[in-house]
Amino acid sequence: MDFKRTHLFQVLLLLGCLIVLGVKVECQKGSWSFSYVAPSCRAQSVSIAEFGGVGDGTTVNTEAFRKAIEHLSEFSETGGGQLYIPPGRWLTGSFNLTDHFTLYLHKEAVILGSQDLEDWPLIPPLPSYGMGRDAPGPRYSSLINGYNLTDVVITGDNGTIDGQGAIWWQKFHKKILKNTRGYLVELMYSKDIIISNLTFLNSPAWNLHPVYSSNILIQYVTILAPLDSPNTDGIDPDSCSYVRIEDCYVVSGDDIVAIKSGWDEYGISFGMPSQHIVIRRLVGISPTSAIIALGSEMSGGIQDVRAEDIQAINSETGIRIKTSPGRGGFVKDIFVNRMTMVNMKWAFTMTGSYGSHPDNKYDPNALPAVERISYSNIVATNVSVAGKLDGIANAPFKDICLTNVTITMAAKSKKYPWNCTYIHGLSNAVYPQPCSLLEERPAEGDAFCPSPQELDTTEENSLQHCSYSSSH
Known part of the structure; x- marks a missing residue:
């Protein structure tokens, strides 16, 4: 596949001015300037080159990133700081961000993840997971990390962050990793976050992982990984509230967007749900996984997820x-509206027997509640199975509603388009006719399935237009 041809949001210009997705860049001989949106504009801006950074693709710049961000942290309470990454290939190990901070990548800038595992320090497992997902014990830090931060922006004019994950995938497949792989970006216990206008490539595992955080905007992001790369989820909000994911294009070896909230007894004890999440204008390709996944680690709860104008391909x-x-x-309270799918194995799946436990301490009587799931205005073509919906005998999935769903089956589709057990729900205007557990009823009025209530937006970003310029 030629990703440059299928990249819906990439704009390439050789000369002149570039205006892409909320970022404006003006190029003239001897100077450059750019602007972007952020919760607040920064009083101080420096280049990674000013702190000894070398963008030759071979020099390790971890110390340069550390020194630059440490310097900018001095301005956290007096206007904030911005780190500019100029054209070049900037190799680095793991580094931490600071408060009231922007990381900005030029369109020809590439941050490369070091292939030396020692440049990714070990950190404790997440408390809501109890252990690493790949292995017990500590896990590798992510390439870009943030802890207890406020007002963080990671943006650019389609610069690139490349995890160079092949070495990690090989070790994972050979089962020689003793610790869990890191991600490209992980922000913990943080708020007022923007990740926008960048391309993320080849993550060791998940790409973007906000966890225990709130008020998050992920917008105009492209994420690419080989289709056979293990666990390279695109975007994983984990025990997060008030999240917006908009206008993104993701090709992945695993789920495109996976909403999570902790694992078994550890997630139950931690008790922080993922909630008030909006996903819209998302395009995804994942031949082995889902465009939008809820779980499997959902022990803290997932509620109020709204997805609309979603495209699923292959x-x-x-x-x-x-x-x-x-x-x-x-x-x-999951609401999916206006979704198109092309070349799918299944249009819809639900499983109550996913398994995969962190240890043997879990309580088998801790049964999940799955209810109020609405799918409306869906069109799918060339589908092998319309729906495989399997609940739990002692805890059936209930209040499932499908309306205005048209699925065109593939020439070699399964004999029975629907397979349903331990679910209860209603359907209207669904083709092919769904299983009998989704009782068919006529619509009463314009809306058949329930619609979400108006989302409380008091915690959303109040964004400013920020600009910066420099002469060479």
């Missing part, structure tokens, strides 16, 4: 709910 499934006995928690 993928395993469009919407997938994953859980099992032992998870506890809940998945409820």
Whole structure:
């Protein structure tokens, strides 16, 4: 596949001015300037080159990133700081961000993840997981990290962050990693976050992982990974609130967007749900996984997720709910509206027997509650199975609603387009006719499935237009 041809949001210009997705860049001989949106504009700006950075693709710049960000942290309370990454290939190990901070990449800038595992220090497992997902014990830090931060922007004019993940994938497949792989970006216990106008490539595992955080905007982002790369999820909001994911294009070896909230007894104990999440104008390709996945780690609960104007191409499934006995928690108030799918194995899947437990301490009687799931205005073509919806015998999935759903089956599709167990729900104007557990009823009025209530936006960003310029 030629990703440059299929990259819906990339704009290439050789000369002149570039205006892309909220970022404006003006290029003249001897000077440059750019602007972007952020919760607040920065009083201080420096280049990584001013702190000894060398963009030759071979020099390790971890110390340069550390020194530059440490310097800018001095301005956290007096207007904030911005780190500019100029054209070049900037190799680095893991580094940490600071408060009231912008990381800005020029369109010809590439941050490269070091292939020396020692440049990714070990950190404790997440408390809501109890252990690493790949292995017990500590996990590798992510390439870009943030802890207890406020007002963080990671942006550019389509610069690139490349994790060079092949070495990690090889070690994972050979089962020689003793610790869990890191991600490209992980922001913990933070708020007022923007990640925008960048391309993320070849993450060791998940790409963007906000966790225990709130008020997050991920916008105009491209994420690319080989289709056979292990666990390279695109965007994973994890125990997060008030998240917006908009206008993104993701090609992945795993789920495109995976909403999570902790694993079994650890997630139940931590008790922080993912909630108030909006996903819109997302395009995804994942032949082995879902465009939008809820779980499987959902023990803190997932609620109030709104997805609209979603495109799924050449993928395993469009919407997938994953859980099992032992998870506890809940998945409820999920609303999907206006979704198109092309070349799919399944349009919809739900499973109550996903398994995959962190240890043997989980309570098998901790049953998840899955309820109030609405899918409306869906068109899917060349689909092998319309729906595989399997709940739990002692905890059936309930209040599932499908309306105005048209699925065109593939020439070699399965004999039975729907497979349903332990679910309860309603349907209207669904073709092919769904399973009998989704009782068909006529619509009463314009809306058949429930619609979400108006989202409280008091915690959303109040954004400013910020600009910066420099002469050479």
